Amino acid sequence: MSVSQTGVPRRSGVLSTITRPLLSCYYPLGDPEVPVEMLDIYADCGVDVLEIGMSSPDPFLDGPDVSASMARADRGQARRQLDAVLDQLARQRHAPKPLLMCYADADHPGRVTPQFWAGLSSVLVVAREADPVAAEIEACAKSAGVPASAFVPLPLKEAGLDAARRSAFYVMLQASAGKTGPRAQVDPDAEDRIARLRAAGVEVPILLGFGISNGAQAGSARALGADGVIVGSQVLRAAFSGPQALAATLTDLRGGLDA
Template sequence: MALALKASPSSSAALGHTGGRRGAAAMVTMPRRFLVRARATSTEGPSVDPPTGRQLVLTTPPVMANKRALSVAQTLSRIKEQGKTALIPYITAGDPDLATTAKALRLLDACGANVIELGMPFSDPYSDGPVIQASAARALAGGTTPNAVLSMLKEVTPELSCPVVLFSYLGPIVRQGAASFTAAVKEAGARGLIVPDLPYAETCALRHEASKNNLELVLFTTPTTPAERTREIAQASQGFVYLVSANGVTGPRATVDPRVKDRLKEIKQLTNKAVAVGFGISTPEHVRQIAEWGADAVIIGSTMVKQLAKASSPREGLKKLEEYARSLKDALP
């Protein structure tokens, strides 16, 4: 049986609410150039692909002294073993420009970020709130393109001690083709991939292409994702399990949904993979609370982006970003 993979008009599918057909076919059909042969690859830790029942394994290089050799999963595992909680900041590539983005990546790494999410600007970022939507619009208006983002990233990643995860909507991936896109992301030095509008039931092909390029495909779950679907997501997600703190789009909230505490416990009973909490987190108090609840990592996006956006100049924005990032790092154990 073949599955058709297309951009979804609703982000809820990517957050674990879409039902899926099961099958063991090796061929996955996609629009235009998005045709790939799904096949298992194998050399390292197991990751199950529920739609096919296959075991997925990343061809991750062996752990060496150099931190750049570590995958996202290995990085977070080390932080967890040290009894600490990882900091994962998000910024939008190209806002205000790619030169500033490159400086921001180096700065966040120097501030102690354990993993960095880099957002690929997209014209219809419907899982994001007003802050990141506006950020993407500014980046696109300034001429930022996927190729330019990856070219910049290729120059910067050799200088970073932490891995970068690329956050991209499905549109750019479909246009370029899964094989070509994931190969380009690997060439740029990123170690993971997040696609917020990729329906869970249709992740098989992209996950195989990502795995062939040593990219960990991170999947989402929410406080309202059904138990069985959460189990499947926990098994299939690579790098870490992304727990969305509340249903809806990205953006600061006054408090963290208390259901997150119970969801963390439930997910940790299903997997020993790192669980990172994101969406709506903006203050050191939020970060401290989520760490106390047992999260392995905390993801902060909109308020990170805002530090650059509200500044009078890129230089001032980088200064504000550094102050904010350090305040969050200091709040973590």
């Protein structure tokens, strides 16, 4: 593993060509309150990975912001909605890489249909421990050439370490216990968890998610050893407030990471 001039580790995998701290931000697939044209703002403000959130009938780890957004989406139109997102990203010179975040739902269209995964860079499946549907979704995506990212929940267990070692894109390490939503600060114990993942042999980028809501917290995550952050609820709140609020939030996050 080498280190770039910016001090950001170069690690193996799809994201190894990005030498700055990684900013991954949530986009609600199919939510009519956040039109695809807003994706231009994500690209312009330096988002590296677009975490495209697919609606679920049981978003058990998401707080009220994301859950309400998912409830507005028409799940039956997921592939058509993905096409619209990918078409919008294709217009950008520096488009973020598209990752689909989904739950391990038994009726997930990408469970048995490899064509569903066309155009995506990765999939991140949120599931309860030992849920076989998650493995089926990941296997179907892999058959289409789409690598899996890993969600590592708290408390950090051996199963989480195993999942992180298998990740081929990035690891989302839960930064705070509970459901998604802004927190007052970043849990300093994340530093030890990141160290455990590295000691276990994880080579792909490790990003902290759950609770990160501003540039100062993004900077704190970097100081704890994270390769970047994943921001969901706060980005959603900003998007609901309009383009200027979204641009301000993303610029703040990007600045906090790069400081």
